[in-house]
Amino acid sequence: MPTVKATTVSADDPQTYEDAHVHAVYDEIAPHFSSTRYKPWPIIAAFLSSLPAGSVGVDLGTGNGKYLPLPSERPGSVWTVGLDRSRNLLQIAKQAGEREREVVWGDVLDGPWRPGAFVIEQDELSKRSIPAGADESCDTEVRVPLGKGQDVFVPWVLAHPAAPKPKASRRSKGGSQQIPEEKAPERKEEAVQAASKVFDRYYHMFAQGELNELVTEAAGEMGLQVGEPKSGSAYGVQIIQDGWERSNYFVELRRWKQ
Ligand SMILES: C[S@@+](CC[C@H](N)C(=O)[O-])C[C@H]1O[C@@H](n2cnc3c(N)ncnc32)[C@H](O)[C@@H]1O
Numbered sequence: 001m002p003t004v005k006a007t008t009v010s011a012d013d014p015q016t017y018e019d020a021h022v023h024a025v026y027d028e029i030a031p032h033f034s035s036t037r038y039k040p041w042p043i044i045a046a047f048l049s050s051l052p053a054g055s056v057g058v059d060l061g062t063g064n065g066k067y068l069p070l071p072s073e074r075p076g077s078v079w080t081v082g083l084d085r086s087r088n089l090l091q092i093a094k095q096a097g098e099r100e101r102e103v104v105w106g107d108v109l110d111g112p113w114r115p116g117a118f119v120i121e122q123d124e125l126s127k128r129s130i131p132a133g134a135d136e137s138c139d140t141e142v143r144v145p146l147g148k149g150q151d152v153f154v155p156w157v158l159a160h161p162a163a164p165k166p167k168a169s170r171r172s173k174g175g176s177q178q179i180p181e182e183k184a185p186e187r188k189e190e191a192v193q194a195a196s197k198v199f200d201r202y203y204h205m206f207a208q209g210e211l212n213e214l215v216t217e218a219a220g221e222m223g224l225q226v227g228e229p230k231s232g233s234a235y236g237v238q239i240i241q242d243g244w245e246r247s248n249y250f251v252e253l254r255r256w257k258q
Pocket residue numbers: 022023026037060061062063064065066083084085086089106107108109122123124125
């Protein structure tokens with residue numbers, strides 16, 4: 001387990017920071033990163049299995065595209081397009097499950113999915129890795145881009161990789177962190193001479209309750225009611241489930257229209 005260090009982000013040019021500590025890192029570590037992330041998370045697999053045949057959606061930050069072939073019990077019944085900023089990871093995702101997959105290079109912050117699509121969103125995509133103010137440390141402007149359609153939106157966000165399951169009464173403080181990501185030498189011969197290289201990969205660590213607050217805020221900004229479908233409220237979003245699994249907070253949402 002890599003150690004995680006809190007970081008002070010100097011963001012004179014936030015885009016430059018994000019390019020260096022998120023996008024360039026993923027491009028660089030793509031093969032190693034992919035080899036360590038082959039197992040679908042059960043909640044996302046179950047979500048995809050719950051979708052009716054013919055559903056179309058997007059996996060934001062698809063990485064190596066491990067969700068693209070799902071649901072495994074009904075291959076081909078759900079069409080998931082993989083979107084990512086890392087061209088090297090997309091090259092891998094393109095062949096996920098050893099079949100040609102639909103992938104697209106893009107930035108999740110541009111909201112590049114069509115109304116009605118279901119959305120899978122995982123890890124640090126639920127926030128922007130850029131501090132709200134140039135001189136603020138460990139303080140991140142967080143946005144949750146809700147799905148545009150009436151379907152289901154599943155953001156997953158990392159809490160702390162080594163954090164114990166939070167107690168309901170204790171609220172931990174989130175913040176900006178860098179996780180050293182080791183890249184093993186790609187060829188065996190190199191291993192003799194080359195020590196593995198360590199990259200600092202930026203993460204936002206979510207505090208308990210933070211994700212649900214963000215979802216509620218984002219829904220409010222979009223003029224959506226949060227809760228069960230109600231007559232008199234034209235549009236809303238319902239929290240189907242939320243919780244904590246494998247050191248990650250998650251929330252599953254469904255848009256509704258009355
Ligand atoms: C922690 S990985 C998760 C990968 C994959 N979803 C999985 O479960 O293995 C985050 C992914 O998001 C991508 N990413 C980060 N910021 C992005 C952005 N602004 N737009 C699109 N993709 C982004 C990264 O390149 C990386 O593939």
